[in-house]
Amino acid sequence: MSETDPSGRDWLATGAPVAAARRRVLEGLFGPDPSEARAGRFELRTPLGRGSFGTVWRAFDPLLQREVAVKLVDGPRHRPGHAATQRFLREARAVASLSHEHVVQVFDVGIIDGSPYLAMELVEGGSLDQWLREPRPWPAIRRVFLGAARGLAAAHAAGIVHRDLKPANVLLGEDERPRVADFGLAVLGEEGRTESGSSSGAQTTASTPFAGTPAFMAPEQHLGGPVDPRADVYAWCVSLHLALHGELPFRGATAEALLHAKLHRRITYGPRGAGAAPRWLRTLVRRGLAPDPEQRWPSMDALIAALERGGRPAVPRWVVAGLGAGVLALGWIEAGAEATDCSALAHRSLDPRWNPTARQQIEDRLADRPGLGPDVVARLDAYAQGWLTARVDACATGVDAPRLEPRLACLDDRLAELQASIDDLREADDVTRDHARQLVRELEDPERCTSASTSARHATATDPQRAAELEAVRHGLAALEVARRAGRLGSEPERAA
Incomplete structure (x- = not known):
């Protein structure tokens, strides 16, 4: 029997036994007889449900005397040598070779009437x-x-x-x-x-x-x-x-x-x-x-x-701690110290900079421009949340220190840029107010720090003195960039001839 001739005449023409041919014709007209329905050696008992690829049956394996689940796969019927069928069989056999408590065990796989079936563990x-x-x-x-x-x-x-x-x-x-x-x-x-x-x-x-x-x-x-x-x-x-x-x-x-x-x-x-x-x-x-x-x-x-790990750092003894005004650098702490939560570490750096007090100060400073204060604060909120996400992600990633340091340095630069923007907006004059939206819109996305090519451009230092010097340079450069965006340095920063 085929999809083109459900009567079974084409199947009869192959020389199949008459009794089997008669059964196939009846199945084509009335569906399978539950007492005789099989997939390979497996006796199909009752349907358990339909999925995106076919019907799952409660079945019985007479050879091993156990109940199993059998999935009869829907879709086009393929010859046993069809590429898709062969690929399915190959992968199903690979899965059958797995024995893992969190993988449904596959016992057998085969083809019946041109469509595949899977016999597998019955999960109640x-x-x-x-x-x-x-x-x-x-x-x-x-x-x-x-x-x-x-x-x-x-x-x-x-x-x-x-x-x-x-x-x-x-x-x-x-x-x-x-x-x-x-x-x-x-x-x-x-x-x-x-x-x-x-x-x-x-x-x-x-x-x-x-x-x-x-x-x-x-x-x-x-x-x-x-x-x-x-x-x-x-x-x-x-x-x-x-x-x-x-x-x-x-x-x-x-x-x-x-x-x-x-x-x-x-x-x-x-x-x-x-x-x-x-x-x-x-x-x-x-x-x-x-x-x-x-x-x-x-x-x-x-x-x-x-x-x-949850929120704990990937390497228990390496953490990111605050230095000076909050620049981030790798440092040692004793195991079990309080600052082992990636989220807490990130908030420790951000919260002194962006908090309800800073929000209110900026809104008050921009109050003479209707809608400007809430708009700018909302953009800064979104940026701060993006920085937190990137910072926690960096902490929890589990990469080695040489790869982690440039990424953290990049995030340090973004935090310094945010700090400089907040400071400028707190003391905003008319020129800064005119450029306030541009100032926050041009903040560089901290998510770019996840890119190796981006983070590699950012300087790092583990020596405390060098780290402090780097922090000063970082904040100076951030202040210059913010001043440019705020309209106080012209269209481009001054460059040496």
Whole structure:
């Protein structure tokens, strides 16, 4: 029987036994007989539900005398030698070789009537998607997502990328142990499918546009570029954001609008707001949502390490401490000292500079220009929040000191620039008022400090005397730049001939 001839005549013409042919014709007319329905050796008992790729059945394995789950995959029927089918079989067998507590165990894979099936561990419970329909405290969410991350890390170590990770593809047993499911299924849906998942080898597999669920997939999947484990990092962070805030991080009425929001990292926090999770956890997620894979967590293992650390620095004895007026530099502290929280360290540097007193002083100084004070203060608030995020991210990243120092120096420069702007606005004259919006608009984005090429241009010093000298130079240069933006130095800073 084929899709073109459901009567089964073409199948009869192949010389199949008459009894089997009769059964196939009846199945085409009335559906499979539950007492005879099989996938390979597995006896299909009752349907458990439908997913994006097919129907999952409760089944019985007569060989090993145990219950299993069998997924009958929908979609075009392919010959056993079809490239997509072969790729699916290859990846499914790779997943079957995995034995990990956070990966749904695959027992067997095969082809029936031209369509693939998977026999796998029967997980009594529901999906993460269902679990999240009830309000959950963030520590419980963190625990479940940590388990899912460990399952993905095990798959990545075996050369497998999921490419369609989402809460619906994470199963929770009655013990609430998360297990990642549905590796490899999207291979079959890449041809002409627009909202499927995808899985590939970890090295060079290139996806077609929309080979993944659009809301969860990384920008490179939208663009049809090569996909590696960092695409799963992205999808994991989208899922965690949804779990924490009750809303997806990116919105878009069309595929183009959704991609645009992702490329510009326009994150929304939904009705629960940003306060639904601690700052360090929001920072962790934000890094994973970077549009450039190079700016995300480099691996699921690195993300797991950060998730386990919480807000603590990556290297317990290296921290960033305040020097003098607040310039940041690497220094030693005793293990267990109070300043081991990345968020606290960042606030220690920012709060003396940008606080309710500074806000009010600037609003008062600009009060004679209607709307100017609130507008400028709102822009400074947004800039300060961006600096905090970048600073906490740098602390929690876990990179070695030689790579971390230039990044922190770049953030020091941005903080000095913010300080100089605040000082200037506190004493704003008419010229500064005329240029106030330009002054804050031209503040350099602290997120650029994550770029190695940008941070490498910023001087560092670990010697206390040199660090103090560098701080003075930094603040002097920042003051000159702010004076230029405020209209007091002409269009360009003075340069020596």
